[in-house]
Amino acid sequence: MDAQLVAFTGVAAGMVAMPGADFAVVVRNALASRRAGVACAVGVAGGLLVHTALAVAGVAAVLAAVPTLFRGLQVLGGIYVLYLAWRALRSAARPRGVQALADEPAARAGGLREGFLTNALNPKAPITFLSVLPQFVPDGSPAMPRTLLLATIVVVFALLWFPVVALLVDRLGRWLRRPRTARAVEAVTGTALGVLGLVLLLEPLLA
Structure with a gap:
């Protein structure tokens, strides 16, 4: 049994x-x-x-070596997350809560775009992968195949976990979509995104 691979599976999860x-x-x-x-x-x-591919390709090392580039991407990511927070809080203030989003014809495409950009614009992710993945490459083993395997495990976990979260929320939708509950969820989500966005935005500015 590959003990390092088992350990990485837990870390990735x-x-x-x-x-x-x-x-x-x-x-x-x-x-x-x-x-x-x-x-x-x-x-x-x-x-x-995208992040795992960058880590495998070593591009993440460039971000780590060029602080200005890293901070610029971090500010961009923070601005986008704050934009999502503003949308959520604006929706929470509406009488119909999240229903407004559900009525948009392009809701599915918008969801795909939001999910991708929220993750892809986080510059800390490739740095994290670059620092974590090499720790689980056995000495003497070819780095590229092993790193690709580890990166694949992360992506597979994401493809399993986040759809499960979406389906569970949808399953509870009858209760969660009640106007008062929906507005509360939007308010909590918007606040959480706002805090995360401010952290991403202020950290490079205060560094």
Whole structure:
């Protein structure tokens, strides 16, 4: 048994399942509709695929070596997350809560785009992968095949976890979509995204 691979599986599961901006946008889109939630989940997995590919290619090392580039991407990511927070809070202030999003014809495409951009615009992700993945490459083993395997495990976990979250939210939709509950969920989601966005935005500015 490959002990390092087993250990990485646990680490990858924890990394993917940890609540954050990805989780928040999947929940919000799933409240709009099951298709929008699943599309958002696939978008998040797509963003992770980009990050793991960057880590495998070594581009993440460039971000780590060029602080200005890294901080610029971090500010961009923070602005986008704050935009999502504003949308959620604006929706919470409306009488119909998340229903407004559910009525949009392009809700599914919008969910896919939101999930992808929320994850892809997080510059810390490739740095994290670049620092974590090499620790699980056995000494003497070819780095590229092993790293690709580890990256694949992360993406597979995302493709499993986030759609499950979306389907679970949709399953509870009858209760969660009640106007008062929906507005509360939107308010909590918007607040959480706002905090995450401010952290991303202020960290490079205060560094």
